[in-house]
Amino acid sequence: MKVTIIGSGYVGLVTGACLSDLGFKVVCLDKDEEKIRRLQAGDVPIYEPGLKELLTRNCAEGRILFTSDVCEAIEHGDVLFIAVGTPPSEDGSADLGHVVDVASMIGRHLNDFKLVVNKSTVPVGTADLVRAAIAHELSQRDLPYELFDVVSNPEFLKEGAAIDDFMRPDRIVIGVDEGVNKAKSNRMMGDLYASFNRHHSRTVWMDVRSAELTKYAANAMLATRISFMNEIANLADELGADVEYIRRGIGADSRIGHSFLYAGCGYGGSCFPKDTRALMSTARAHGKVMRLVSAAEQVNGDQKLLLVNRLVQRIGSDLTGKKLAIWGLSFKPNTDDMREATSRVVIRDLLTRGAHVSAYDPVAGAEAILALRTDCQDQPELLDRFEVVSEDMQALKGADALMVLTEWKVFHNPDFQLMKKMMRCPFILDGRNLYNPETLSELGIAYQGVGRRNDLVQLLTFNDSHDSFPVTPASITQELDLSVDA
Numbered sequence: 001m002k003v004t005i006i007g008s009g010y011v012g013l014v015t016g017a018c019l020s021d022l023g024f025k026v027v028c029l030d031k032d033e034e035k036i037r038r039l040q041a042g043d044v045p046i047y048e049p050g051l052k053e054l055l056t057r058n059c060a061e062g063r064i065l066f067t068s069d070v071c072e073a074i075e076h077g078d079v080l081f082i083a084v085g086t087p088p089s090e091d092g093s094a095d096l097g098h099v100v101d102v103a104s105m106i107g108r109h110l111n112d113f114k115l116v117v118n119k120s121t122v123p124v125g126t127a128d129l130v131r132a133a134i135a136h137e138l139s140q141r142d143l144p145y146e147l148f149d150v151v152s153n154p155e156f157l158k159e160g161a162a163i164d165d166f167m168r169p170d171r172i173v174i175g176v177d178e179g180v181n182k183a184k185s186n187r188m189m190g191d192l193y194a195s196f197n198r199h200h201s202r203t204v205w206m207d208v209r210s211a212e213l214t215k216y217a218a219n220a221m222l223a224t225r226i227s228f229m230n231e232i233a234n235l236a237d238e239l240g241a242d243v244e245y246i247r248r249g250i251g252a253d254s255r256i257g258h259s260f261l262y263a264g265c266g267y268g269g270s271c272f273p274k275d276t277r278a279l280m281s282t283a284r285a286h287g288k289v290m291r292l293v294s295a296a297e298q299v300n301g302d303q304k305l306l307l308v309n310r311l312v313q314r315i316g317s318d319l320t321g322k323k324l325a326i327w328g329l330s331f332k333p334n335t336d337d338m339r340e341a342t343s344r345v346v347i348r349d350l351l352t353r354g355a356h357v358s359a360y361d362p363v364a365g366a367e368a369i370l371a372l373r374t375d376c377q378d379q380p381e382l383l384d385r386f387e388v389v390s391e392d393m394q395a396l397k398g399a400d401a402l403m404v405l406t407e408w409k410v411f412h413n414p415d416f417q418l419m420k421k422m423m424r425c426p427f428i429l430d431g432r433n434l435y436n437p438e439t440l441s442e443l444g445i446a447y448q449g450v451g452r453r454n455d456l457v458q459l460l461t462f463n464d465s466h467d468s469f470p471v472t473p474a475s476i477t478q479e480l481d482l483s484v485d486a
């Protein structure tokens with residue numbers, strides 16, 4: 001069985017790389033010709049641990065190739081995965097433009113039986129749209145409707161751990177509908193994922209509509225857990241309790257479990273924000289209101305600005321002349337993905353209040369600059385006060401506070417003494433609860449976590465050996481441009 005992946009982004013590339021590593025002959029198609037050129041040259045356009053190694057090995061062994069030639073790609077696969085983006089429309093609903101374009105493209109090119117597998121996250125009913133678009137094109141060419149089937153196979157991988165998630169899935173959800181091709185589709189999907197089911201079956205079979213909704217339900221549940229913990233954390237702050245104890249205390253209950261109970265400065269990424277909004281939009285279209293999901297989304301919106309609000313409470317709302325250091329720009333560690341990252345909201349707000357912002361991220365610097373350029377299109381001059389630096393300590397030079405926004409491992413155990421020396425005011429706003437408030441208190445570093453005994457917070461002290469902002473706007477702009485090129 002041969003496999004074609006249509007859409008070579010995070011999901012498409014990981015799916016293609018992993019299936020080729022399991023021995024399938026895979027062709028990855030993308031309409032972005034530059035992306036395909038880079039992939040053909042051995043350059044992987046996204047940062048995902050282990051992906052480059054997997055692609056390099058399987059390319060060298062001739063099991064995966066990249067193309068922007070639609071005919072070649074559709075001809076190749078017995079199974080055609082759709083893995084294109086489903087970005088949010090203005091009203092929050094999923095924009096299915098790419099999915100329907102791909103369906104029409106398949107319909108224009110297929111000549112023998114193809115199993116179309118939808119891996120993109122799509123609202124209930126999308127498989128019907130895909131079927132209709134393919135059938136329309138087939139009817140134009142007098143080809144029979146039975147020449148294809150459409151099944152749903154939503155993806156649950158997490159960026160930053162995507163290869164492992166794909167290779168060791170908790171479950172594989174497959175939705176197949178009644179029809180003349182059902183037996184064949186079941187068999188092909190069974191064969192495709194047989195390697196994962198050798199020890200015990202991980203596949204959950206269902207109908208297509210249930211599979212489509214399963215993906216949204218999973219993401220909405222996880223987003224709700226995070227927002228719930230953030231509300232508990234914010235209350236803990238008021239009450240002098242520590243959310244880290246609470247997290248462990250409730251996580252030990254086997255009915256609750258330990259995952260997704262971390263309080264912090266909000267969730268982001270390409271999935272939770274988009275998928276919760278799309279789910280609410282689907283519900284609205286059917287006269288229903290998703291009250292819990294809506295609350296989770298609102299809590300998250302507020303949570304992204306929690307650290308800025310804390311800072312403003314401590315040093316005032318006008319941040320002119322202040323320098324803020326940021327550690328962590330990507331929406332989570334081990335990725336350079338900046339989609340809906342908390343850092344974007346925080347940095348824009350700080351710049352608008354007049355602050356200078358010096359940021360460090362182990363991999364996402366260049367992506368962050370592109371994202372901030374988009375966010376500040378209406379006021380590009382704000383970016384004169386923004387720089388991305390190449391070392392964590394460099395960001396701290398003369399800073400009035402540090403905000404930790406992403407829990408990259410390298411931030412877990414920094415040299416606090418050096419940090420104290422580097423900063424004008426040793427004040428850490430820890431958006432990911434990485435540090436021990438008592439340790440920092442002993443070191444004389446003012447600290448605020450999320451739900452972490454903020455009654456322990458020290459008075460701010462200022463280190464007069466630093467200017468309030470040592471970097472000139474010109475040097476910032478220069479570094480910004482250099483970072484983009486890099």
Ligand SMILES: NC(=O)c1ccc[n+]([C@@H]2O[C@H](COP(=O)([O-])OP(=O)(O)OC[C@H]3O[C@@H](n4cnc5c(N)ncnc54)[C@H](O)[C@@H]3O)[C@@H](O)[C@H]2O)c1
Pocket residue numbers: 006007008009010011012029030031032035083084085086098101102119120121122155156157158159270271
């Ligand atoms: N990123 C994740 O962590 C994740 C996890 C699970 C599910 N998903 C879902 O998977 C889908 C893809 O997400 P992603 O993050 O990989 O998106 P992405 O934006 O990284 O990649 C999508 C790719 O599809 C390509 N494309 C668009 N139209 C095309 C066409 N007509 N022909 C060929 N290529 C085309 C784009 O050029 C792009 O390279 C989305 O529905 C998303 O919600 C994403």
